[in-house]
Amino acid sequence: MTVLRNPVIRGFAPDPSMVRAGDWYYVATSSFEWFPTIPIHRSRDLAHWEYAGHVRGAAPGDSLAGVPDSGGIWAPSLSWDGERFWVVYSVVRSVGTPYFDLDTYVSTATDVAGEWTAPRRVAGHGFDPALFHHEDRLWLLNLQNDHRPGGRRFAGIVVTELDRGTLEPIGGTHLLLQHERLIEGPKMLYRDGWYVLVLAEGGTGFEHGVLVARSQNLTGPYELDDRPLLTTRDDPSVPLQKAGHAELVEAPDGQWVLSHLTARPLRTPHGPRCTLGRETAVQAVTWDAEGWPRLRHGGHHPAVEVDVTTPPQASPPVTREDPLGWPWSxxxxxxxxxxxxxxxxxxxxxxxxxxxxxxxxxxxxxxxxxxxxxxxxxxxxxxxxxxxxxxxxxxxxxxxxxxxxxxxxxxxxxxxxxxxxxxxxxxxxxxxxxxxxxxxxxxxxxxxxxxxxxxxxxxxxxxxxxxxxxxxxxxxxxxxxxxxxxxxxxxxxxxxxxxxxxxxxxxxxxxxxxxxxxxxxxxxxxxxx
CATH class of the missing domain: 2.60.120.200 (Jelly Rolls)
Structure with missing residues (x-):
């Protein structure tokens, strides 16, 4: 048994996307206007994480010149098809406008520290893209943005099948779910005959949370869980705030864990302020009798200390030769x-x-x-x-x-x-x-x-x-x-x-x-x- 202490990746490591490949867990995080683009950390035991590389070339031309503060690369989604790592992400060039003016790209690699393919642009409806690999088919999940006056900037979750070779759309785009609360950050998995949709809910601030929906058909209709999987919006005293933007991952022994972003606010006379930004945390998850995921320790608040069953293992060091490489940005x-x-x-x-x-x-x-x-x-x-x-x-x-x-x-x-x-x-x-x-x-x-x-x-x-x-x-x-x-x-x-x-x-x-x-x-x- 290993005890991890959250956040496991501390200080400016938001929007974690976690995947397991063999005995390793990998987490990709948002880099926004900063280089290196899309930092990736790895761990064998979920408690001890180290920088493993980044998606080189994620910014076309190796430049984000001109992008606004907090623009650039948002919410990369990392996946593994058994042979290659895939990452899909958006480069956002407008912040605080209805349009976002973004481009969505896909890149792949056999090793996260190695060469990534040149980014290929794919058709996208908004930020927070994710890839779902299922039965030798590839699907692109997206937030749908409606920029029109009176439109909803978070107008639901959509999915489009992509050709695995060309990345061109196959068939039409399907609307999976709309909700009265803001939903974004879709991630999908398949378990026991159900397509499970994990969603970020309520925005990425103190109202953040994780909501789950499911369907027996990939294109829906989806039913929503009647309670959040994770949130701190109801209790400002919880030490880990802003909990949300999550991904479910199965461990080799059949246990499940949840990666998510969180923040540790300072209490100031002006209210809570998060100088360290949003960070990466991990929770243990079980599935209830009705097939919904639940935090193993109960309730919907994130725990600071979490027991995980993955045994600690020594990791070979990551070789770094660049004196201006990580942790420099x-x-x-x-x-x-x-x-x-x-x-x-x-x-x-x-x-x-x-x-x-x-x-x-x-x-x-x-x-x-x-x-x-x-x-x-x-x-x-x-x-x-x-x-x-x-x-x-x-x-x-x-x-x-x-x-x-x-x-x-x-x-x-x-x-x-x-x-x-x-x-x-x-x-x-x-x-x-x-x-x-x-x-x-x-x-x-x-x-x-x-x-x-x-x-x-x-x-x-x-x-x-x-x-x-x-x-x-x-x-x-x-x-x-x-x-x-x-x-x-x-x-x-x-x-x-x-x-x-x-x-x-x-x-x-x-x-x-x-x-x-x-x-x-x-x-x-x-x-x-």
Whole structure:
């Protein structure tokens, strides 16, 4: 017996799609505007998970340039046909509009860490696609979106048969189910003569849940279970909130488990806020006498600790040779030696400054997911900024409207106002602490430092507080007051937000992209509660 502790994949790992292939379990999660595209983790015992690879080439042309924050790759669905892994997903290019403007793609591989086929576009009716393999036939499930004025953006679940070779539609599209509550994220399995449809219900926030429907015919009609399989919408005190977007998987011994997303909110004066984003959890499931799935521990709330019957087994290590590979992530494009260089100065990462931190195009940023409510990041940076258009430093980021950064940059001589660059070679090298939210950008503090010398920057987060510091004379020296880290969350502001907070290093040069900064010793330590 193994005891797993949820979330099993912690910090910004939403929309998990789990599949078993032999003795291994694999989970694919949404990556949105971030690279690597569609991270995949694996486990033998459901308790201990490791990064196993990602779907290389999932973004056509290896670019998501221009996609909005929380756009990009939504809700990949991973499946296994006995020989190959399949993944289907949508690239969403509009967020907060009725249209979504998305393209749906399919890719396959024999090994999740190996080569994936070039993505092939398939006809799709909305986001949250999934593939169902049954009796040598292939079916595409989809959310149906009705963009028309007065239409329902979540207008039901549809299914279309695809030719396994060409991926072209065969026959028509069938409407399986409509519901008065928002339903999305369809997953299908076949058990004991029933086609079982697992649905995300209520939206991906605190109203989220899992609803099950079934039919003896694939194309319906489907009957709904009279109660949810999983939800926390009725009890805000449950430690794992937002439970939903699930998938049922059978273990080798005939037991069943459920993967689902969840979140661990901070309790703030402004309400609950999920700085870690949505994460991946696993529950044990049984089937009742009437053939409906139920949480093994009873009720419909997710458990933090779960006994699973899969015995723990040693896993061969996953070989990684890329120094800028996982756990590093980048925005909208993979890292490129033209702006992220690890060879020019051994032991250092050299970033060439490009666009500013709110760009959707060319942002020089390397970041790692924050996985706990107590964390600390630290890095040493060496650079010679000569204009206010150049900067490099340490950043906590959610998206373009939610970040905190401590940057090495240039400022006018003390006492001289901001009138643009003076072009006299004068000025100071300073640390500038900036906070950004939907209300704009504010410089919180400025500290002068010596020009051209390495400086160690750091930040400590504890719940909703973020405290920046730098090392002077071997001593940590605070920069500015504590800042509100909870603004870097899914739940702050009025816009849709779907990712999670990260810590990283970045550089910018808004004039000619010639400025470079060298970083070494980046450390992100996350302390479990």
């Amino acid at each position: 980048t925005l909208r494009r993979p890292p490129d030696p033209s702006w992220a260089d690890t060879t020019s100065r051994p032991g250092w990462i050299r970033l060439r400054g490009r666009h500013g931190p709110e760009s959707r195009w060319e942002h020089s940023l390397l970041a790692r997911r924050i996985t706990e409510h107590r964390a600390e990041a630290e890095v040493t940076v060496e650079a010679r900024p000569s204009t206010f258009t150049q900067a490099a430093g340490l950043v906590l980021r959610y998206d373009a409207e939610a970040y905190l950064s401590l940057d090495l940059t240039w400022a006018e001589p003390e006492g001289e106002g901001q009138r643009g660059q003076q072009w006299r070679g004068e000025g100071r090298t300073v640390l500038s602490l900036v906070e950004r939210d939907e209300g704009g950008t504010r410089e919180v503090a400025v500290v002068e430092v010596g020009p051209g010398v390495p400086v160690t920057l750091g930040v400590t987060t504890d719940g909703a507080d973020a405290r920046f510091w730098y090392v002077r004379g071997g001593v940590r020296t605070p920069v500015g007051p504590p800042l509100d880290f909870s603004r870097l969350s899914d739940d702050h502001g009025s816009r849709l937000r779907f990712t999670g907070a990260v810590a990283g290093i970045h550089a910018r040069d808004l004039v000619d992209a010639s400025f470079t900064a060298d970083f070494r010793g980046f450390r992100l330590t996350c302390t479990p509660e």
